[in-house]
Amino acid sequence: MAQLVQFDRIGGPEVLTLREVALHDPGAGEVRIRVDAIGLNRAEIMYREGAYFYQPVFPSTLGYEAAGVIEAVGEGVRGFAAGDLVAVVPAFLQNEYGTYGTSVVLPAAAVVPRPAQVDAVTAAAVWMAYITAYGPLAESGEVRPGDHVLITAASSSVGLAAIQVARHIGAIPIATTRGANKKQRLLDAGAADVIVTDNEDLPARIAEITGGTGVRLALDPIAGPGVETLAKGIAPGGHLVVYGALDSRTTPLPNAQSFPALNTSTYTLFEITGDPERLHRAVMFINAGLASGSFVPLVDKTFDLPDIAEAHRYMETNGQVGKIVVTVTHDDTTS
Incomplete structure (x- = not known):
């Protein structure tokens, strides 16, 4: 089993619910990731409120960014294997995929390698x-x-x-x-x-x-x-x-x-994440900046996954300087 944040209606942070769901095997072109950290974005608040440029399909999950470890790969996926450290870039629609969970299935095209020296919280704050x-x-x-x-x-x-x-x-x-x-x-x-x-x-x-x-x-x-x-x-x-x-x-x-x-x-x-060549250039540029120390994401505050609604409320105050990251704790029931 895994845990997944879902919501059944448009509204405030209180509509977000952490639910137990069955683990799914990845399909063709997909990977399953054990999530260790999730980066929050203003787009997710707008999506939850029904103010984004596309609408939720209920029950809907959400989330564009995460960092974790590959658990399984689907048919046709090349370049990734179980155990690989990865990060997730926004290259999908939230009414089809999402990162708010302990284990999530995502398109392989939205996954990039994570350098070993970059921890999960930092990687979730980058892309x-x-x-x-x-x-x-x-x-x-x-x-x-x-x-x-x-x-x-x-x-x-x-x-x-x-x-x-x-x-x-x-x-x-x-x-x-x-x-x-x-x-x-x-x-x-x-x-x-x-x-x-x-x-x-x-x-x-x-x-x-x-x-x-x-x-x-x-x-x-x-x-x-x-x-x-x-x-x-x-x-x-x-x-x-x-x-x-x-x-x-x-x-x-x-x-x-x-x-x-x-x-x-x-x-x-x-425009970048939907074009493999441009995304490759972006990944090379950003990973080089991370490696050299030119790019140091500032994390304002972290929350635990069960406190996801509180994390959204905090973002809505507009008081943060930098990224809000949600961390994920795993045990035998969620991994």
């Missing part, structure tokens, strides 16, 4: 954040050494990863946060400058920091009307990349008559 940052900052080729990049909502796991990725490629990260209480932690995390948007004029501060040139790229998970303010701080010919929708209001396209000419686009990490 959503660093692949999301990798795409616009490294894979795109739009950011060059010496360029300023603006990272909004920078205390999130993606924001912190983006600071490190920007540093790794020689760019200069400028972080934003709403309140001053997170400013020093962002500086300690590697931000060259931090703009506290509740107290400071964003375009004016960007101009001051960059000497009036503006940033080469702004990476934003918020969207909504605030993108017009971001656009004022982007250099002519620069890029505004929106990768989330934390603000549910309509997101306007910045008006060319009001702002310098710039490129605007949306982005999801599925």
Whole structure:
């Protein structure tokens, strides 16, 4: 038997239930993983609430990230064997697969090797954040050494990863946060400058920091009307990349008559994880950064799997700086 987190209706954290389920053998192209740690993401809260870009199929599980050990491989799977240390990247739909459990079946295409020196909690904190940052900052080729990049909502796991990725490629990260209480932690995390948007004029501060040139790229998970303010701080010919929708209001396209000419686009990490060649490049880039010490995921807090609802409540407070990870304890009834 295994334990699996499921929910039967859209709602708050209280809808999440830890249930005993039968162990399943992996099918063709699948693997079964004994889960040791699970990385939480804002997407899972939105999915649970029915606010994600696809809807749950009940009873639904959830979860995009995990780290653990291969237990079994299905037909046609190459490159993995029982006992291999692995991590899970977001390369599937949560209404088909999920990582919230003690033992889960997942597509082999969503599994990557985990270096022996990388522990499960660290590995569970890596892939959503660093692949999301990798795409616009490294894979795109739009950011060059010496360029300023603006990272909004920078205390999130993606924001912190983006600071490190920007540093790794020689760019200069400028972080934003709403309140001053997170400013020093962002500086300690590697931000060259931090703009506290509740107290400071964003375009004016960007101009001051960059000497009036503006940033080469702004990476934003918020969207909504605030993108017009971001656009004022982007250099002519620069890029505004929106990768989330934390603000549910309509997101306007910045008006060319009001702002310098710039490129605007949306982005999801599925552009990387859904393409084997691009995913391979991302894995090589990120594992190299982990091995060199350039990439050090910041884990804000850990919870035990039975406390999954409490972990979701904590994420909803928006008080964390870094990743929330759920750890999994195994005994004879769950492994």
